Amino acid sequence: MAKAPRDHKTNALRELDAAHVAHEALFFEAEATMSGEEIALAQGEDPDSCFKTLVTQGKSGEHYVFLVPVSGELDLKKAASAAGEKAIAMIKARELLPLTGYVHGGCSPIGMKKRFATFVDETAQLFEEIYFSGGKVGCQIRMNPDDLGKVVSFEYADLTV
Template identity: 75%
Template sequence: MARPPKDHKTNALRELEAAGAAHEALFFEADGAMTGVEIAQAQGEEVDAVFKTLVTVGKSGGHYVFLVPVAAELNLKKAAAAAGEKAVAMVRSRELLPLTGYVHGGCSPVGMRKRFPTFVDETAQLFDTIYFSGGKIGCQVRMAPDDLGLVVPFAYADLTD
């Protein structure tokens, strides 16, 4: 892991610290457009314990956040069922920053501009700690999945195939 850059404090890290949530911020050099799997492997992390943050919009117009393993795809039908929607679709990349305050590849479930209903793939319960974006490219957070729930209320759900 790289040393924290001078401007390493993100909204996510500030919110975790303010809540007193046990976590570890991890920094790395991002080589261009790396996938979540490539980042996990480069950092020596168990790929199944590394989660990506996906933001969707429901048929009703409501927004939802889903955390799924980086090697998996979000099943939109399962996501819609978890959210109580008829259907959900991924938010377009250009809509992500104004909606959440985060860019594609650096979106964290913690510290978004507005709190949205959040769902975490049930496989997170298999791990003592999981990894997810710390709010910018090159930053990850490691923490117990249930501790995440102290900062961002969420429900576990079957979200992948």
């Protein structure tokens, strides 16, 4: 892991600090072309314990956040069922920053501009600690998955293909 850059505090990290939730911020050099799985392996992490943050929109117009393993794929039918929607679709990349305040590859479930219903793949419960974006490219948060509930209301659900 690289040393924390001077401007390392993201909204996600500030929110965790303010709530006094145990976590570790991890920084690394990231190339734009690297997948989440490649980043996990490069950092010596189990890809199954590393989660990507996906933002969707339901048929109702409501937005939802899903955390799924970087090695997996969000099953849109399961996601819709978990959210109580008839259908769910991924938002367009250009909509991510204005909606959440985060960029693609650096979207954290913590510290978004607005709180959205959030669902975490049930496999997160298998790990003492999980990894997910810290709110910018090259920053991860490592923490107990249940502790995420101290700053973001979420439900565990079967979400992957």
